[in-house]
Amino acid sequence: MKRIALFLLTNVAVVVVLGIVASLLGVNRYLTANGLNLGALLGFAFIMGFGGAIISLLMSKPIAKMSMGVQIINNPRNQDEAWIVETVRRFSEQAGIQMPEVGIYQGEANAFATGAFKNSALVAVSTGLLQGMTREEVEAVIGHEVAHVANGDMVTMALIQGVMNTFVVFLSRVIGYAVDSFLRRNDENNSGPGIGYMVTTIVLDILLGFLAAIIVAWFSRQREFRADAGAARLMGRKQPMINALYRLGGMVPGEMPKSLQAMGITGGLGKLFSSHPPIEERVAALQNAQQL
Numbered sequence: 001m002k003r004i005a006l007f008l009l010t011n012v013a014v015v016v017v018l019g020i021v022a023s024l025l026g027v028n029r030y031l032t033a034n035g036l037n038l039g040a041l042l043g044f045a046f047i048m049g050f051g052g053a054i055i056s057l058l059m060s061k062p063i064a065k066m067s068m069g070v071q072i073i074n075n076p077r078n079q080d081e082a083w084i085v086e087t088v089r090r091f092s093e094q095a096g097i098q099m100p101e102v103g104i105y106q107g108e109a110n111a112f113a114t115g116a117f118k119n120s121a122l123v124a125v126s127t128g129l130l131q132g133m134t135r136e137e138v139e140a141v142i143g144h145e146v147a148h149v150a151n152g153d154m155v156t157m158a159l160i161q162g163v164m165n166t167f168v169v170f171l172s173r174v175i176g177y178a179v180d181s182f183l184r185r186n187d188e189n190n191s192g193p194g195i196g197y198m199v200t201t202i203v204l205d206i207l208l209g210f211l212a213a214i215i216v217a218w219f220s221r222q223r224e225f226r227a228d229a230g231a232a233r234l235m236g237r238k239q240p241m242i243n244a245l246y247r248l249g250g251m252v253p254g255e256m257p258k259s260l261q262a263m264g265i266t267g268g269l270g271k272l273f274s275s276h277p278p279i280e281e282r283v284a285a286l287q288n289a290q291q292l
Contacts, residue, residue: 041170041173044169045170045173049163050165054162057155057158060116061120061121064114064122065103068112069105069106070105080130081104084102084130084142087138087139088100092149094234095150100122100123101122102124104125105125106127108128109126109129109132109248110126110129111141111142111145112124114154115149115154118152121149125142133247134243137247139235140231140240140241141244143231143241144230144241145227147226147231147233148223156223157223160215167212168212169205179197180193180196182196184196217273217274220275224276224277225282228282228286229286232286238289241286246279249280
């Protein structure tokens with residue numbers, strides 16, 4: 001509940017800060033005088049910025065089950081399933097969280113954790129991961145996902161995404177209104193936004209959206225380093241996680257929906273937009289860590 005409270009307070013703080021800065025710079029008076037109510041815009045930015053992030057967070061677990069075809073292990077059917085469930089249970093107890101749901105899905109080597117609350121999360125591993133790794137390496141990957149849950153990374157990333165969305169919505173519309181007002185400064189009939197506002201807003205939504213995606217991806221990469229270290233702590237040593245990363249580096253990672261990529265074990269190409277750091281950087285970070 002503390003992270004949910006932090007989520008809401010941060011969102012409110014963003015809106016308040018935007019309002020104060022705009023008022024100090026005189027933007028509020030300018031926009032109001034020209035027909036744009038700043039308070040309404042901030043409210044709109046808040047709803048648009050965080051609405052999607054919150055809905056995505058709340059729906060993350062059922063969507064993951066459906067989109068990935070995850071089979072929840074309620075009653076283990078074999079020794080492997082029993083071992084996976086027991087490993088998740090053991091790590092969850094060590095991390096101080098309630099037992100997540102545990103699942104398996106068909107696919108290439110990957111794993112993920114998801115869920116709106118860390119005490120009702122889902123940890124799932126692929127059949128490719130189980131077939132391509134030793135048990136110790138799979139154990140390290142499971143530790144990585146449990147660390148994601150214990151660190152509250154699902155809520156953290158949704159919060160960051162919501163903050164970025166709010167700035168994109170707010171700034172694109174403020175700049176769009178300013179551009180439109182400049183273009184129509186000699187137009188006597190300038191009630192309501194014109195084509196300049198619409199075009200500028202659309203273009204900035206796209207451009208600022210790319211910038212926001214880069215920032216969110218950077219934060220996601222930092223959470224990956226932390227989850228790697230968390231797996232090493234849960235196992236009591238670094239080497240199993242290092243071995244698992246080296247193994248993953250030689251595999252073809254399974255594709256996952258965009259909403260789950262940040263909580264997986266492997267990432268995509270393109271460093272600026274990648275939710276995961278390169279394998280060599282993750283290994284180096286673990287090797288150089290003085291304390292876990």
